[in-house]
Amino acid sequence: MSPTSVSTSTTHHRIAIVGSGFAGLGAAIRLKQAGIENFVVLERIDDVGGTWNVNTYPGCQCDIPSHLYSFSFAPNPGWTRTYSLQPEIWEYLRRVCSEQGIDPHIRFRHEVLVARWDEREQVWRIETSAGELTAEMLVAGPGPLAEPKLPAIDGIDTFGGNLFHSAEWDHEHSLLGKRVAVIGTGASSIQFVPYIQPEVSKLHLFQRTPPWVVPHRDRQTSRAERLLYRVFPPAQRLVRGIVYASRELFVFTLMHPREGSLAERTGRKHLRDQVPDPELRAKLTPRYRIGCKRTLISNDYYPTLGQANVEVVTDSIAAVTPRGIVTSDGVEREVDTIILGTGFHVTDMPVAKWVHGRGGRTLEDVWRGSPQAYLGATVAGFPNMFLLIGPNTGLGHNSIVFMIESQLNYLMDCIAHLDRTGTSVFDVRQEVQERFNEELQRKLDGSVWTSGGCVSWYLDEHGRNSTIWPGSTWPYRRRTRRFDPSDYELRRPRTPRPATPSQAPPIVPMPAPAS
Ligand SMILES: Cc1cc2nc3c(=O)[nH]c(=O)nc-3n(C[C@H](O)[C@H](O)[C@H](O)COP(=O)(O)OP(=O)(O)OC[C@H]3O[C@@H](n4cnc5c(N)ncnc54)[C@H](O)[C@@H]3O)c2cc1C
Secondary structure, three states: OOOEEOOOOEEEEEEEEEOOOHHHHHHHHHHHHOOOOOEEEEOOOOOOOOHHHHOOOOOOEOOOOOOOOOOOOOOOOOOOEOOOEHHHHHHHHHHHHHHOOOHHHEEOOOOEEEEEEEOOOOEEEEEEOOEEEEEEEEEEOOOOOOOEOOOOOOOHHHOOOEEEEHHHOOOOOOOOOOEEEEEOOOOOHHHHHHHHOOOOOEEEEEOOOOOOEEOOOOOEOOHHHHHHHHHOHHHHHHHHHHHHHHHHOOHHHHHOOOOOOHHHHHHHHHHHHHOOOHHHHHHHOOOOOOOOOOOEEOOOHHHHHOOOOEEEEOOOEEEEOOOEEEEOOOOEEEOOEEEEOOOEOOOOOOHHHHEEOHHHOEHHHHHOOOOOOEOOOEOOOOOOEEEOOOOOOEOOOOOHHHHHHHHHHHHHHHHHHHHHHOOOEEEEOHHHHHHHHHHHHHHHOOOHHHHOOOOOOOEOOOOOEOOEOOOOOHHHHHHOOOOOHHHEEEEEEOOOOOOOHHHOOOEEEOOOOOO
């Protein structure tokens, strides 16, 4: 079915998907596989891939093995590394998108500016940078790590050299022979620092908190492995299963943190083996329980920090000047370039501002700094909306693609239910959402994220963990297998939906099914 034109300027689709990363593309593929054609993918930039399109910094790589960090329904026997670099992951997503026939559904350079639920007509009214449309269902996958976070440092606007964020790498700007400051020691920094160190004349690494770093198991895959996976796909499925199960073993440490766990001993040994200088080692020794912040993997980060042209600065940054960076001890380090490895807006993501549900309230209005949803997907007061990788679906130990695929099972079962019963509107019951979030927070209590002794981007402005799924991912897969109508207020139109939403009839509540 092609999109229905409802006015000269507005098209109508059954489903509007926002974003074309793993989440948005995954949703589009599952719809297509189910024979649903009336959907559109709105993407603000000019290509697909999300994270793996925009993060082009040197050394950008996944930190979950590729056999698992990819769609289960589109395995890639040809991964050239066990942990792929960004160009290969991006290429994979572009290829899967084309092979699955998603290209014609994508509208590039369509940034969603506002999405408003129209109660009377039971549609989402969506304003994009390239025009307006309506949709019966909004599936938002704008990305958990898609909005670069710039630090609020005095004078940062006055810097006279080149300054950029790791997610907006300036490839026009050569770092050869430059004095460079890197701010932040998170997952991106530890990947690009070893790459740029040999080029630059001086590298000042500004570290607030030393991360836990454990050995990397990355290696090139052999031709024989790749051939085996191509001719005998069950072998790759088996490897995927083993990788999944082995990652799940970390859950125990995360839920029951204790000093000196095996993971911590591995990290401390790695530091001892790779950093002989006791003074530098002291600076790099983590002082919180492993897993409280994302655990990083690298074999070349620590050795890089021991090089003569590298200085690890642990004094806090007081200001940026036109020439460089001043620390709290009054020392100014003059630099040509500042690279911000300062992460992303996670608990304060922009989607919360642009989605308006019942009564015109935004997600930000109802969340008040603490995002909450049911199963990380639906939010009371926001009918017919699905968030992909919404609140408390992030992971510290396993592949987010597993969570995305679980959400897609839920989405598809929801759509099947709507079709079966002629339901047009679903809205999660407030009390169901509240009960679910109380349960989540109870489980998070005592876990490493709340008691591990760190401040991380997993916590929102109220110190509540609104990003991480507590525990094993398997219960999440189980709970998202079926859409349970008793969790929702459901409505259906009195008469079939007309072609033009403006003529939509009033809606009638459906009786709640027995639970
Ligand atoms: C450098 C890096 C490495 C990572 N490595 C791993 C890893 O190894 N394992 C892991 O599990 N996770 C990893 N992650 C997390 C990663 O974000 C997720 O794994 C996954 O890529 C998220 O997919 P997504 O589709 O939800 O979001 P994204 O890939 O961020 O895609 C979101 C898309 O939505 C678009 N968009 C946003 N807002 C709008 C709007 N208003 N209108 C239209 N379009 C919009 C964006 O342009 C983007 O294309 C990593 C993240 C980063 C930044």
